[in-house]
Amino acid sequence: MSAIRSTFSRTFNKRSLYLLTGATAVVGTAAAYNEYQNNNKRNRPNPKVWGTLAAGTGLHIAECQKKPEDYQKVYNAIATKLRDEDEYDNYIGYGPVLLRLAWHVSGTFEKKDNSGGSFGGTYRFKKEMEDPSNKGLQNGFKFLSSIQEQFPWISHGDLYTLAGVTAIQEMQGPKIPWRAGRVDQTEDLTPDNGRLPDAKGDATYVRNFYKRMNFEDREVVALLGAHSLGKTHYENSGFEGPWGAATNVFSNEYFNNLINEKWEFVKNEAGNMQYNSDKGFMMLPADMALVQDPKYLKIVKEFAKDQDAFFNEFGKAFTKLIENGIEFPKNIKTTVFKTLDEQE
Ligand code: HEM
Structure with missing residues (x-):
């Protein structure tokens, strides 16, 4: 990114591209933009992209001035x-x-x-x-x-x-x-x-899948904890049901259900095998992999007991997930948003 900054200090003209935000805008030329793209390993510096951005809606040129x-x-x-x-x-x-x-x-x-x-x-x-x-x-x-x-x-x-x-x-x-x-x-x-991952996968599959994105066991278990939220739908995935009771409150319920519920492996109405409990909860084969594998199970037990440990690991892993492969300019500031409740 140093090249972007040195270009910035040397060049400022109408064709400058404002690359971003945080408290400070990073301003560069088309060359700097290409470098930014290349650093994000889109190995084809594409003049069309630059042209679109410069001459098009101004979408990202506008974003750079944002705080x-x-x-x-x-x-x-x-x-x-x-x-x-x-x-x-x-x-x-x-x-x-x-x-x-x-x-x-x-x-x-x-x-x-x-x-x-x-x-x-x-x-x-x-x-x-x-x-x-x-x-x-x-x-x-x-x-x-x-x-x-x-x-x-x-x-x-x-x-x-x-x-x-x-x-x-x-x-x-x-x-x-x-x-x-x-x-x-x-x-x-x-x-x-x-x-994207196959819900029918076992522990070896899940571990290998997440290696592709550079995630370790602890991160994988934490990320899957998001399955305490929402539900599966026949029309989307061929699976049906929620993983727990609190479908719109982020918690460690998923881990507790994994180890405490009585699970039965059954064929569902779409012909797929899923785990059901008598409380009406479900688990995908890929979820159950977390109790079938001893290394995963140890982490599941820890997160079931300690919600703070889960929240902490999930927060780090989710940030890594949404930033994977992106090299942000060094002066981009990180924002921690206030919730609506905190602003009331
Ligand atoms: C091995 C990895 C994973 C597999 C196989 C998997 C599979 C699935 C499947 C089959 C559904 C149901 C979709 C539907 O029928 O509507 C689902 C839903 C969901 N997944 Fe995953 N998932 C995985 C990892 C993750 C991760 C890492 C997250 C987030 C960090 C996540 C968050 C969710 C959420 C929130 C839903 C509920 C969506 C809704 O209610 O509409 N999943 N997942």
Whole structure:
């Protein structure tokens, strides 16, 4: 990033691209922009991208002048809409689907060539939106369309990840430090389908899957704790039911249910095998992998007893997930958003 800063100090003209935000805007030229893109390993410096950004809607040029307060406004708009539209999915609300959207746009990341991930906001393109693994997430996307209209300067990747952070915090989860800086990329950089995990996987599958994104066991167990929220839907995944009772309150219930419920492995109405408990909860085969593997189980037991340890690990792992593969300019400030309750 030093080249960006030195270009900044030397050059300031009309074609300058404001790369970002926090308290300080980083200003650079097309060359600096290409370097920024390259550092984010989109190995094809693409003049079209620069042209679109410079001559197009001004989306990201505008974003660079934004301050933490501006992102707090976006947070507040999402949080208010979450409160107002609480009837979604039988009064679970949009929190879980927004969290899942943030995870799925980030979970396409491939460490090998640094492709995919949240950087380019490519979920907005047909190929990614119609990935069978993303069924149901269109509801989250539609929810966000009015927010995008209200704040047209924010990039798609920033909006999706900020919405996930908002959902977690408004559902009483841990604080998730967040940075702006994702830049919309063109459709040709949309990752192929098939990069998201298979719910039928066992522990070896889950461990290998997350290695692709550079996650260790503790991080994986913490991330899966998000399954205390929301539910599975036949029409989306061929599975049905919630993982627990508190479907819109972030907690460590998932871990307690994993070890304390009596589970029965049954074929569901869609013909898929899932674990059901007599309380009406469910687990996917990939969830149950966390109690079948002794290394995972140890961490599950710890998080079941100690919600603070879970919150702490989840917060770190989620930030890593939504930033995977992105090299932020060093002077980008991290924002910790206030919840609506804290502002009242
Ligand atoms: C091995 C990894 C994972 C697998 C196989 C998996 C699979 C699934 C499946 C099949 C659903 C149901 C979708 C539907 O039918 O609507 C689901 C929902 C969900 N997942 Fe995961 N998931 C994984 C990891 C994660 C992670 C890392 C997070 C977040 C950090 C997450 C958050 C959620 C949430 C919040 C929902 C509920 C969505 C709703 O209620 O609409 N999942 N997941």
